[in-house]
Amino acid sequence: MNILDKVKSYREEENRLKWEGTFADYLNIIKERPEVAQTAHSRVYNMVKSAGVEERDGQKMYEFFGQEIFGLETAIERLVEEYFHPAARRLDVRKRILLLMGPVSGGKSTIVTLLKRGLEQFSRTDEGAVFAIKGCPMHEDPLHLIPHHLRNDFYEEYGIRIEGSLSPLNTMRLEQEYDGRIENVMIERITFSEDKRVGIGTFTPSDPKSQDIADLTGSIDFSTIGEFGSESDPRAYRFDGELNKANRGMMEFQEML
Incomplete structure (x- = not known):
């Protein structure tokens, strides 16, 4: 297979991974495959x-690490079993930032790169599929659409616990675009990509004394205030x-x- 055939195959794979449907359709998916959530x-x-x-x-x-990392088996086991495993079970360790410390050329960057590249590939598989509210700049979890007072009922029916609240932007979109009908909200499948800034981010401080927090959190787009009327309007924010x-x-x- 020459390079053009491989490019064509990759393009076909990209098209295969595309999915779009309503929130009601998405609920049917997670009922069959709860791991999606x-x-x-x-x-x-x-x-x-x-x-x-x-x-x-x-x-x-x-x-997963075996082809690139050697001699760090104990550290990697601690990383997986003492951080990612309990965090995956929703224990409090998930609220902590993972800090990798060690000497130069100790494998820290390699571990992070493997995790990032791995996530990009894993999100392209059925086991690692990720779905988000269509048009949301933060790729918000569709389950945030479920009202808080119904989440216990949702857990009893689907066996999935929901964390987090619907963002102000999507709250506004729900009312204005869908007339409050969550079942009609459009959902799409996304694939993580650091290059496309989807689901994977990297931040390197340029100057600790003058670093702009907007590089991390976004900022108000003052050019839109005339259109939306107020800087508190979520549509006036650059995510x-x-x-x-x-x-x-x-x-x-x-x-x-």
């Missing part, structure tokens, strides 16, 4: 585990910060200390 930590843990785990002399060896784009996936902060 997994959290970001759970997705990373399942990605690592799906590559294969072998135990040697009481030490777990993860094939272009790295944290906005990394939502649902992974965010890397480089040289934070």
Whole structure:
């Protein structure tokens, strides 16, 4: 197969991965495949585990890292079993930032790169599929559409716990575009891509003394205030910060200390 055939094959694969439907259609999907609604930590843990785990002399060896990382088996086991595994189970460790410390050329950047590239590929599989509210700049979880007072009922029916609230932007869109009918809200499948700024972000501070927080969180677009009437209108906000784009996936902060 020459390069043009491979490009064509990749394009066909991209088209195959595209999916779009209503929230009602999405509920049918998660009823058959609850793993679609997994959290970001759970997705990373399942990605690592799906590559294969072998135990040697009481030490777990993860094939996901096996081709690139050598001599760090104990550290990697702690990373997976003491951070990602309990975080995937929604324990409090999921609220912490994972800090990798070590000497130069110690494998820190390689580990992060493997996780980011792995997530890009895993989101293209059925096991790692990710769905989001269509048109949302932060790729918001569609389950946020379920009202808080109905989430216990949702858990009893689907066995899935929902965390987080619907963003102000999508709350406004729900009322204005869908007349409050959550079942009609359009949902799409997304694939993570650091290059396209979807689900994976990287932040390197240029100057700690003058760094603009907007690089992380986005900012108000003052040019739209005349159109929308107020800077508090969610449509007047630019969701272009790295944290906005990394939502649902992974965010890397480089040289934070």
